[in-house]
Amino acid sequence: MKSYHHGNLKQELIDCASKMCERDGYTKLSIRSLAKESNVSQTAPYRHFKTKEDLYAEIATEGFNKLHKTISKNQSSDSEKNLTIGAKAYIKFGLNNANTYDLMFGTAVPDFTKYPLLFQSANKTYLHIRTKFNEFSKIKDQKLIEEKCVYIWAKLHGLVGLLRKLEVVPEKLLDMPDTPIKAINSINKDLDKYLIKFFRNI
Amino acid sequence: MKSYHHGNLKQELIDCASKMCERDGYTKLSIRSLAKESNVSQTAPYRHFKTKEDLYAEIATEGFNKLHKTISKNQSSDSEKNLTIGAKAYIKFGLNNANTYDLMFGTAVPDFTKYPLLFQSANKTYLHIRTKFNEFSKIKDQKLIEEKCVYIWAKLHGLVGLLRKLEVVPEKLLDMPDTPIKAINSINKDLDKYLIKFFRNI
DNA sequence: TTTTAATGTAAGCAGTGTAAACATTAAAGT
DNA sequence: ACTTTAATGTTTACACTGCTTACATTAAAA
Known part of the structure; x- marks a missing residue:
């Protein structure tokens, strides 16, 4: 019809x-x-x-909205637990929505400021991390807090990238002692345990 | 002729x-x-x-070779200094060769194991980081070392990504208190100082 | 010197982003 | 209610893309 x-x-x-x-x-x-x-x-x-980049920007915006929603779920009153829960959700999002994650952080949309809604949704994600870190940390210096939060995001983002790049690999390579694969695998196997250390060493 | x-x-x-x-x-x-x-x-x-991906793989391989060469330069006998020098070189490489860096870490070549030479050159880069970290750190546990090195790379990689994504931005955004831009900028302005902290908090 | 394999070219297919001209219709102005 | 207009759809067309196939040239092997 x-x-x-x-x-x-x-x-x-x-x-x-x-x-x-x-x-x-x-x-x-x-x-x-x-x-x-x-x-x-x-x-x-x-x-x-108007252009394909405009379409990409829309998809990326939805992606950040979804990411923000995902890392905000299952929050409790334990501020440290909240950090690890959020971090785990972040990494899982990156691995389970790999293609969308690539679009969000790749060069499909080189300059977010061209798309205010996209910039805003990406920034919202950062703000959530900062809020949760603020609730957890005793740091007062605003500049230092920002710095730490950037490191948190950087570390999370970097981990997602490396986990994705090296996660699935022919079995024989696991026997190679000179690759980061073993480390990645052990991190992957017990993500929770590592995330606790993660936030105690930002 | x-x-x-x-x-x-x-x-x-x-x-x-x-x-x-x-x-x-x-x-x-x-x-x-x-x-x-x-x-x-x-x-x-x-x-x-044979395919465009094959061509990408060749470019990426050259990229990793160049990256490895870059972060290996200017090494001294001070193992901690070597780390920061290497890290700075890494970040600079990521910022100064942004498009190549994207190719290397993006999805243009989704699976490095399809290209042994590429895998090898990427791994060489990781090995260099691990070697330098070994010289610096007193940690003996091999598993823990690998874990730390993955974090180093993750943090570096994540920083490059965030610096690139948020570095150049209309001036007016610098007045927005709720963006990571200020933190990024302060990190950017005094990268050396931050890198020392960086390696004391892996 | 002949054969063969490697490496170059020419022509062509199906798919791409996007612009321009035209068609339909919902909304706004009278 | 009737006209105008702007929004949103379609058709057609152009220059470009990755890649295949058939053919041309020549360096290396037999």
Whole structure:
């Protein structure tokens, strides 16, 4: 019964694109295939996204919103526990939404300030980390707090990257003593234990 | 004078592609433009790189070799100094070769084990970090050392990512109190000072 | 010297981002 | 209610892409 005007095409395109992005990777996502999968003409998306980067920005924004929601879940009254829970959720998000995570932190959208909503959603994620760290830490110096929080994010982000890059590897390589794979694996196996140390050594 | 057979086309293509990749970003790099810039036919590169990913892998390999060389420079007899010098070099490499760094750590080559030379060159970089950390640290437990080294790399890698993502930003944003930009900026301004703290808090 | 394999080219296919011209319709102005 | 207008859809078209296939040249091996 679909009429000429769709009514809610933009959001539907974003949802569909997010799905496709995570399914196939953002490099495989084409505007044409998106249009096809959404049952509209090839150029319909251009009414809502001037360029592909604009589309990427929308997907990334949704990604940060989802990330923020994920790391905010299951919070208790124990501020240290909250940090490790959040951190674990962050890493899990990075591993379970690898393709979307790549889009969010890669170069698909080189400058977030071009997209205020994207910048805001990314910043919201940082603010959550800072808030939770503030609740946990006794540090008062604002500058030092910011510095520590940047390190937290850096460490989390870096860990996700390395875990992803080296996690799945042919078994024989596990016998090579000169690779970080063994370390990565042991970290991976008992993430909780390591995350406690993690926040005691920022 | 150029003859039908080039003689050294493969290496010349890799060099040219590395240059173009850093200049324009790896997403803008096309095999056709590479061929044009190298004054060969559009399909000549396919004799040396079966797919574009193969070409990416070659560029990434050169990138890791360059990174390894960079962080190995200016080493002294002071093991702690060596760490900070190496770390600074690492971060600088990430910022000054941003596009190549993206190729190396992004999803252009999703699985390094498909390219033994690439895996090896990436691993060489890790080994250097571990060696330098070993010289500095008093830790004996091998497992713990590996863990710390992964954290070092993660932290460095994460810092590069965040510095890149938030470094250049419209001035007005610097007045926003709720962004990590201020922290990033202060870290950036006095990187040396922060790197010393960095290695005392792995 | 012949054969063969490596390495170059030319032509072509299917898919891409995006611009321009046109079609339909919801919303705004009278 | 009727017209105008702006939003949102489609069709067509262009230059570009990765990659395949068939063919050309030549260095190295037999």
